[in-house]
Each structure stands twice: as C-alpha cells, then as structure tokens.
Amino acid sequence: MTSSSQSAIVEHANDLVLIRRIPASAQTLFRCWTEPELIKQWFVPSPWTIAHVQLDLRAGGQSLIVMQDPEGNQHPNPGVYLEVIPNRRLVFTDAYTAGWLPAAKPFMTAIISFEPEGEQTLYTARARHWSAEARQQHLDMGFEQGWGICADQLQTLAARIA
C-alpha cells in the first residue's frame, strides 16, 4: 500500500535528463534533496538564493521552495510529492500546488533517483513534461546550464557534509 516497491523508470520523448556519477553516498544526496537547510545551499544557481523551504515529505505532501532573485523578488515554486522512497527516489510535480489542488497549468514531473555504485552514486534528475512544447520551453529557459550548475553545487555540498 506504500511506496516501498520501486519500479523501473521508462524513458519518454518529453524528458530532459541530467545523469552524473557523484562521489557521495545515496543517503547524503537524499539528505541534500530533503533537508531545508541543505536545499538552501545548492538548489538555485548563484546569485539567486532560496528564501524559504517547506517540505512535507510523503506522497501527497507539499514541496514549497521560494527562490529569490538578486533584486530581492521572490518566486514561489509549489509542488507536491508523488513518490518518496528514502535514499533512492523522489518524484514530485507542479501539476498540484498543495494537497491535490490543481495548478493552473501542469508543466512537468521531476523524477530524481539515487543508485548506489560502490562508493559513488549514479544520480539521475529527470524533468518529464506534459508536451513537447513544454520540454522545448524548459530547454529555452536554460535547463542544461541551470541544472548543470545546480548539480555542481550539489556535488560540492555532498563532499563537504559526507
């Protein structure tokens, strides 16, 4: 009845994917993704910052991350967790803003997986979109550079706290 069983993730044409081997444990990377004080240290490319993080880490629980631009404007990013498998996988979407309240426009589902490989972890961050147009829009917004910089910051933080 719970999210304890882990099914394989199938590729989809509307996916954008970042895959990286990181010299840190799956447990450490999962902490970086789920502890507010750690999220604040890597989740946006500098000079943006994270003003606020509130997480209800369960299927149906809200993930609210408020980003702040260099001018001090705040940009709330509400979403809902769909699947939480400790130290292995997180799935969340912006199709809901909290509980099961629908967002104005579903854009993507994020599937983050942490697969132990000896001393390292195969880290996969997958942004899956509801349309080819949304995927292209995400590319135009700078998916590759943005998620790449964040992965660098995640890797640095993981090395520091391990």
Added chain:
Amino acid sequence: MTSSSQSAIVEHANDLVLIRRIPASAQTLFRCWTEPELIKQWFVPSPWTIAHVQLDLRAGGQSLIVMQDPEGNQHPNPGVYLEVIPNRRLVFTDAYTAGWLPAAKPFMTAIISFEPEGEQTLYTARARHWSAEARQQHLDMGFEQGWGICADQLQTLAARIA
C-alpha cells in the same frame, strides 16, 4: 514517508462531488473500489460492462479499467494512483497513463473517501478538474446521472457482500 497520514481535503471550484451515506462499512466499500472482480459489478452504468481491470494499488501504481459499450467496443481508462490509504481514501488521476508517463491531456483527479459513521459510511466521490472547461465538459458528459447510477450499483453490491 508513506501515505499513512491523512490530510483534510479542501474544496476547489473545479470539483464535481457526489456525497452519500451508505449503509455499509468503509472496509466493504474500499473492497468494492479495489478488487477487480467487485469493480466489474458496479463501476459502469448498465448496459455498459467492464471487460478488464488491472490494479497496482500503491502510489505510482497503474489503474487500468477497460469499459465495453453495448456494441462491444472497448474503451480503456488508464490512470495512476496518487494516494492509497486502506479503507479510508483513494486518489488517482488520468494525468499519467502508467508509472509517471504523462497522458496527452490531464483531465481530472479523483479523490474517493470513506468516513465511518457508526454502522454507515459517508462516501464522497470527488472529480477535480484542471480547468473550469474540463469541469463543464464532465457535466455535459453526464457526470451527475452517471456517477449517481454507479453509486446506486455500488450500494447494492456492498449490501450483498457485507
């Protein structure tokens, strides 16, 4: 980490709701919603039938119900469970077809709740849409009559198997 905690459901403008007190236990109604051989006996208004039911009852698991019209044409209804709280609540959506594969167009989220009230159960079937247009489309498709007939059939079945 699991769906064991149950949060309150907030009303939303894009909801269509059927509420009924049914003289059966929450456990019996939950069985009718989750056992394929029982689903086949109430889930569509006659003379339609259910040709096939396949359920993976966990957050992220697929719900596939294939309806059959009187001419023998089959109509697959794929969806994914978002929340499964035994004997209390089921949440599923057609925004995904299986796993976290996106559907062509997210239409609705169904929130089904079973609240024990003595010998009875307060049964709430909520169809929550991503837009006011989708809600109206569902009304035009005959939501009230269709879900009402199904609730009658559910109540009859629950009385028989209790």
